[in-house]
Amino acid sequence: MLLGKCFLCNLWLLMFIAIAIINCEAWRIGRAATHWRTIYVGHSGSGKFTSIQTAIDSVPSNNDNWVRIYVEAGVYREQVKVPRDKQFIELTGKGKWNTSVVWNACERLDTSATFTVYADNFVARDISFVNSHNYPWNPRVPRKPAVAALIEGDKNSFYRCGFVGLQDTLWDSVGRHYFHRCSIVGAVDFIFGAGQSIYEGCVISFNGAALQGPGYITAQARGDEKDPSGFVFKDCVVVGTGWTYLGRPWRPYARVIFYNSTFSGIIVPAGWDPWIASSNVNNLVFAEKFCHGPGSYSRDRIKWESRLNEDQLQEFTSISYIDNEGWIGRQPFNMLAD
Numbered sequence: 001m002l003l004g005k006c007f008l009c010n011l012w013l014l015m016f017i018a019i020a021i022i023n024c025e026a027w028r029i030g031r032a033a034t035h036w037r038t039i040y041v042g043h044s045g046s047g048k049f050t051s052i053q054t055a056i057d058s059v060p061s062n063n064d065n066w067v068r069i070y071v072e073a074g075v076y077r078e079q080v081k082v083p084r085d086k087q088f089i090e091l092t093g094k095g096k097w098n099t100s101v102v103w104n105a106c107e108r109l110d111t112s113a114t115f116t117v118y119a120d121n122f123v124a125r126d127i128s129f130v131n132s133h134n135y136p137w138n139p140r141v142p143r144k145p146a147v148a149a150l151i152e153g154d155k156n157s158f159y160r161c162g163f164v165g166l167q168d169t170l171w172d173s174v175g176r177h178y179f180h181r182c183s184i185v186g187a188v189d190f191i192f193g194a195g196q197s198i199y200e201g202c203v204i205s206f207n208g209a210a211l212q213g214p215g216y217i218t219a220q221a222r223g224d225e226k227d228p229s230g231f232v233f234k235d236c237v238v239v240g241t242g243w244t245y246l247g248r249p250w251r252p253y254a255r256v257i258f259y260n261s262t263f264s265g266i267i268v269p270a271g272w273d274p275w276i277a278s279s280n281v282n283n284l285v286f287a288e289k290f291c292h293g294p295g296s297y298s299r300d301r302i303k304w305e306s307r308l309n310e311d312q313l314q315e316f317t318s319i320s321y322i323d324n325e326g327w328i329g330r331q332p333f334n335m336l337a338d
């Protein structure tokens, strides 16, 4: 018999078992979920940070408990970076049109981003990232690459966020990413990079008024056949004015899939532009399946558009494409929670 006669011994034994169970449980649901801390950023009130970056700087290196940085409504004029060693941050605003981070750097892709995340395990919700160099559009200001957000961490997710710019708005650079009910605004290559991402229920707004010719929604950068990256747009809506291609390849194995999405009549009938892959389009995966609206399925689509079979569709459009280990469900905010 495990329990002896000594009362104190029994107590110690039971406590030991209880602590072991609690630890295992904490480990099972992911480190983090057990501890929570919220810090506040705002322009009013005292005892708060007045910039988002100082709040991020206050999170210790190698942090492993979720920290929610709650940002009051307002416009925050700063460049914000989440460094690699500050994981488990959730940045939460008061709504994507109420809380925004705005900066206007341009020219160089790697330094222009208003917001950059290098850390794994990052969540943002209800906040917008704006590069105002060409936004709102003013014909007297030359069009330049001007990144609103650069996403470089693995397991990064965004809920009801805005990404606003004109050229190169959202640099979905590398890592597995989930975008849920976000809005993305731009005109040229405005969702680009080698991220492995699902965009679900997002609104893509194309601003053709700023261009002479057609624009490009995506410029995906899958580099070779082993590269798992790709952009999957599921249940999305594409709206705007002017004319745009669905995408063009930034690298020779680019992969972009629009699934069950609705296109207003702004899509160039050819659909896709071969750009850097003009001499060999066979390695591209550009597909549309179950899409609706006047911009979908023209008879004049390029002949090399991919026809995915059931298995391939299943592979890319189910959440396991970016998450076969359950990280999305373990993050403090997820689609099931709210």
Ligand SMILES: *[C@@H]1O[C@H](CO)[C@@H](O)[C@H](O)[C@H]1NC(C)=O
Residues within 6 Å of the ligand: 073, 094, 095, 096, 097, 098, 126
């Ligand atoms: C954004 O601000 C408006 C006006 O203050 C408010 O009515 C709305 O509820 C806010 N949105 C969110 C998501 O809090």
Ligand SMILES: *[C@@H]1O[C@H](CO)[C@@H](O)[C@H](O)[C@H]1NC(C)=O
Residues within 6 Å of the ligand: 235, 236, 260
């Ligand atoms: C297609 O998208 C709509 C939302 O736009 C959603 O309500 C519907 O369930 C989706 N259908 C499929 C088959 O995924």
